Amino acid sequence: MMNLEFMINTISLGSLYALLSLGLVLVFGILKLVNFAYGEYLMIGGYGLYFSATVLHAPWWAMVVFGILAAILTSYLSELAAFRPVRNKSANALLVTSFAVSIFLQNAVLILVSPRARAVPLPPIFSQTVNIYGAVTPVRNLLIIGTTISVLILLSLLMKKTVLGLAMRAASDKFTTTRLMGVPANLVISAAFVISGLLAGISSIFWIGRSASVDPVTGAAPLLIAFIATVVGGMHSPAGAVVGGFVYGLLFNVLSITLPASMISYRDAFMFVIVVLFLLIRPEGIIKGGYTEERVG
Amino acid sequence: MTPMLTVENLSASYGVVRALNDISLEVNEGEMVALLGVNGAGKSTTLKSITGVLRPVKGSIKFLGQEIANGKPEATVKRGLSLVPEGREIFGTLTVEENLRLGAFVSYQRDRYKADLKEMFELFPILEERFTQPGGLLSGGEQQMLAIARALMAHPKLLMLDEPSLGLSPAMTDQIFELIKGLRDRGSTILLVEQNAERALGIVDRAYLLASGEVQYSGTAEEIRRQVDIASVYFGGDDAAPCEVTQ
Numbered sequence: 001m002m003n004l005e006f007m008i009n010t011i012s013l014g015s016l017y018a019l020l021s022l023g024l025v026l027v028f029g030i031l032k033l034v035n036f037a038y039g040e041y042l043m044i045g046g047y048g049l050y051f052s053a054t055v056l057h058a059p060w061w062a063m064v065v066f067g068i069l070a071a072i073l074t075s076y077l078s079e080l081a082a083f084r085p086v087r088n089k090s091a092n093a094l095l096v097t098s099f100a101v102s103i104f105l106q107n108a109v110l111i112l113v114s115p116r117a118r119a120v121p122l123p124p125i126f127s128q129t130v131n132i133y134g135a136v137t138p139v140r141n142l143l144i145i146g147t148t149i150s151v152l153i154l155l156s157l158l159m160k161k162t163v164l165g166l167a168m169r170a171a172s173d174k175f176t177t178t179r180l181m182g183v184p185a186n187l188v189i190s191a192a193f194v195i196s197g198l199l200a201g202i203s204s205i206f207w208i209g210r211s212a213s214v215d216p217v218t219g220a221a222p223l224l225i226a227f228i229a230t231v232v233g234g235m236h237s238p239a240g241a242v243v244g245g246f247v248y249g250l251l252f253n254v255l256s257i258t259l260p261a262s263m264i265s266y267r268d269a270f271m272f273v274i275v276v277l278f279l280l281i282r283p284e285g286i287i288k289g290g291y292t293e294e295r296v297g
Numbered sequence: 298m299t300p301m302l303t304v305e306n307l308s309a310s311y312g313v314v315r316a317l318n319d320i321s322l323e324v325n326e327g328e329m330v331a332l333l334g335v336n337g338a339g340k341s342t343t344l345k346s347i348t349g350v351l352r353p354v355k356g357s358i359k360f361l362g363q364e365i366a367n368g369k370p371e372a373t374v375k376r377g378l379s380l381v382p383e384g385r386e387i388f389g390t391l392t393v394e395e396n397l398r399l400g401a402f403v404s405y406q407r408d409r410y411k412a413d414l415k416e417m418f419e420l421f422p423i424l425e426e427r428f429t430q431p432g433g434l435l436s437g438g439e440q441q442m443l444a445i446a447r448a449l450m451a452h453p454k455l456l457m458l459d460e461p462s463l464g465l466s467p468a469m470t471d472q473i474f475e476l477i478k479g480l481r482d483r484g485s486t487i488l489l490v491e492q493n494a495e496r497a498l499g500i501v502d503r504a505y506l507l508a509s510g511e512v513q514y515s516g517t518a519e520e521i522r523r524q525v526d527i528a529s530v531y532f533g534g535d536d537a538a539p540c541e542v543t544q
Binding site: 179181183 | 370375380382391398399402405
């Protein structure tokens with residue numbers, strides 16, 4: 001029989017991975033850029049939580065707002081200061097710039113704060129567990145699921161019902177033609193980075209929530225997960241990112257309970273082998289996009 | 298009368314490949330002008346320069362007396378220039394309705410938008426039928442109609458059409474040319490880019506014949522027909538050499 005605890009764990013992990021992947025794919029859709037600085041937005045969000053708690057002694061809800069705003073601002077500013085000037089150059093220039101932004105942010109934190117991990121004081125709800133029909137699970141798992149459902153609903157409303165969303169969908173289909181409709185390139189690209197930062201900020205709360213600490217390389221693991229999940233799910237649609245996130249979460253949990261204890265430290269290796277084999281069979285990912293490739297010009 | 302659009306000594310390149318060499322042309326208000334030539338003659342490059350998609354190397358482009366060379370693509374439609382792009386460039390994942398809504402991005406006013414949609418349905422009844430379907434599911438001819446309707450939603454002062462007959466069946470081409478003629482008769486100013494010179498000369502007032510990035514002939518449709526063996530241009534005769542490579 002399917003274990004309820006396993007199901008809740010898988011759905012909550014998948015939810016977190018889906019949020020992470022979504023933030024990466026939104027920017028890719030429009031700019032055709034895999035933003036390798038994305039993990040750093042999450043990391044800065046984590047420091048936002050840390051400083052609002054330790055310096056400002058903010059209540060938990062203000063910490064959440066502060067953390068998310070820090071991630072959004074970092075994302076938006078990186079677009080403005082780093083990506084915008086090289087946007088018309090080449091895809092490679094953008095890609096290298098994203099590495100530069102990543103290294104810059106990691107080292108800025110390393111120098112300005114500390115190379116060592118900082119404990120992030122979180123509200124007790126993050127460490128409490130709850131018993132649902134005999135299944136014991138951390139409350140934060142349920143929070144992740146609820147948050148992800150709300151975010152997905154709000155995001156699809158934004159994309160489907162607003163003119164900005166319409167323009168963003170058009171821009172990820174045909175960028176130059178969208179501009180010829182009078183849609184400013186800067187508007188849709190900035191919007192994509194702001195939403196990407198928002199998703200990194202929200203993910204940051206739950207990512208940090210698991211370990212209750214943050215350090216300069218906190219962003220590396222979530223970036224890798226988001227990247228692999230989007231590749232598996234399909235780079236060309238938000239739906240692909242969400243599906244990829246859940247599939248990756250499922251795979252992770254299945255391996256966690258099926259691998260013998262002596263092998264568990266090789267879990268990531270097993271995951272990568274499975275992902276590579278999958279991509280050999282279906283290189284376009286689970287969900288094929290209807291988009292045509294077009295570079296920003 | 299000053300022309301609506303004036304292009305003067307325009308040159309443009311893709312890297313080392315010179316695509317346009319000192320071309321000049323004019324479009325007057327209420328006129329339909331054709332830009333003819335084979336593949337690689339510089340027709341689309343001219344439109345790309347006018348719409349700001351490509352930065353010209355030199356030269357001037359004036360629209361309603363205002364210099365627009367080196368403008369941004371998104372500024373083009375606000376000035377009153379709409380493009381029906383080559384290959385139609387329909388947003389395939391967006392519905393017909395959403396495609397038209399984007400066409401009205403800069404000019405949107407609720408009441409006028411409704412009236413405009415009604416007008417488009419009269420011009421292109423098929424779009425009303427397909428209103429909620431994704432643009433990618435439309436046939437080539439239907440997509441061309443959608444692309445024209447999308448451009449018209451912005452109430453352009455000058456409508457530019459890039460190879461509207463490309464990839465269409467002869468019957469559909471007839472229908473599209475009939476429609477373009479209809480637009481002209483309604484008073485639209487049109488710059489028509491076509492490879493199909495014979496068909497284009499049948500409906501335009503004046504034409505420019507481009508070859509190797511230069512204006513080879515210009516004049517009224519009649520004059521062009523008299524001066525040039527249209528069939529040889531269309532099939533790639535002497536006047537149809539590919540563009541040269543410069544250092």
